[in-house]
Amino acid sequence: MNLDAVRTFVAIADAGRFQRAADDLSITQQAVSKRVTALERDLGVRLFIRTPQGVRLTVDGQAFLPHARALLLAAERAADSVRPGRRALRVDVINRRIAPARLLRAFHSAHPEGELDVVTNLLDADSAIAAVLSGTIDATFRALTMPTRELPEGIESARVLDDRLQLLTGPGHPLAGAGAVTPAELARYKIWMPGIVPGTEWAAYYDELSAEFGLTIDTIGPNFGSDALLEAIAGSSTLATFVGEEDPLVGPAHHDLRRIEVRDPTPVYPHSLVWLGDNPHPALAMLRDHLRSTRPDRSDAAIWTPTWARERHPGRRASRV
Incomplete structure (x- = not known):
């Protein structure tokens, strides 16, 4: 094949x-x-x-x-088993159009001498962590729903980005002209998020967000990709969706999409870098240094994260990036 x-x-x-x-x-x-x-x-x-x-x-x-997907992963592992010399740093992201992918692009721009292989074949955090353990990938960007102390032995993690959620609407939506909205105000509107897969970390995030603020998050309907989602949002007077502040959006100018800040509090999606502590790849250390030096300040009190992102446990294997 x-x-x-x-x-x-x-x-x-x-x-x-x-x-x-x-x-x-x-x-x-x-x-x-x-x-x-x-x-x-x-x-x-x-x-x-x-x-x-x-x-x-x-x-x-x-x-x-x-x-x-499994065939591609097997092929990558087979090639790595005989590849001489220094190989590319392999890092997993959920897809190439969210904030972690932008972080990787910035890292590669700052260090163009290093080879970087971006993997998007893994569906959830458990699969990604298993791939880190097996050596299939060197690191993954994930939201971790489990306490750090429950991570497998040898796995380390560090929070690298709290991506602020924004509301995305078309020009005909009732909130299109709003400068900002609160989560409480959004309880009256339907938030359309097709493609959320039950059991994944992002499903856990939006489940808790909707329960906390009484939001109606609709996952019904086929997922035709980001272009189709943007087109549907642009033409609707009832549908809105959430996007990350750092997520790039590419769409025709005539869509006239509106990004609206969510405040009091601002929900943030907690991205962590996960890696194997004894991985000797030199580019992994460079990536961690880069993320530490460029991490934006999200220390203000007016943000919301799910309970599993706020929990701190004694004896946790947390690490600095």
Whole structure:
């Protein structure tokens, strides 16, 4: 099976659009289409259905996706087992369009001499921590819902970014003209967050956020990727969504999307770097130094984090970045 074709399939599934996947892979959209066509021919099934909003997986595509991710991870481990010399630092992020990916881009810009391999194949924190333990990846950016003392032996973590949530609306939403809103005021509106997977750390975060402030967070509906979400928000007078202050948004200017600050308190999403304490990779130490030196100040009292991010336990294996 052609691994480039499998990698392209996973990139499209994550991005929701052929062109976006082409941008992520640094190839042309024509090359993306050819790889998918060849893979569908080899498998004898159709993997995607094109829609005006992008593409969505067929039933066969949904069945193939977890195996495709596992195949790519196995291929990476096989290559690492025989790769001579210094290898790239492999760091996991949930996807390439959230704040940790921006942190990695800034790190690479500051240290262009080092090779960096960004992995996006892992769904939840447990899978990511297991990959750190096995050596499949060197580090991962995750929100940790368990006390630090309950992390596996040898695993270390450090909080590296508290990303402030903002409300994102289209121009026709009742809150579109607001300079800022409070969580209490948002209780009257529906927050649409398609794609939240039960059992993940981000599901735990939004579950507690909605319970704390009486929010209605709707996860119903297929996830066609960020482009489709932005288009739906732009055209709706009832739907809004949450985005991180550090999350880049790319969309047509005519969408006229509005970012609105959430205050009193400001919910923040707690990103931590997780790594194996005895990992000797020199670039890992450089990454930790970079994150420590560039971490913004989020020490003000007017923020909200879930209880599992506030808990402190004696004997915890916390670490400075």
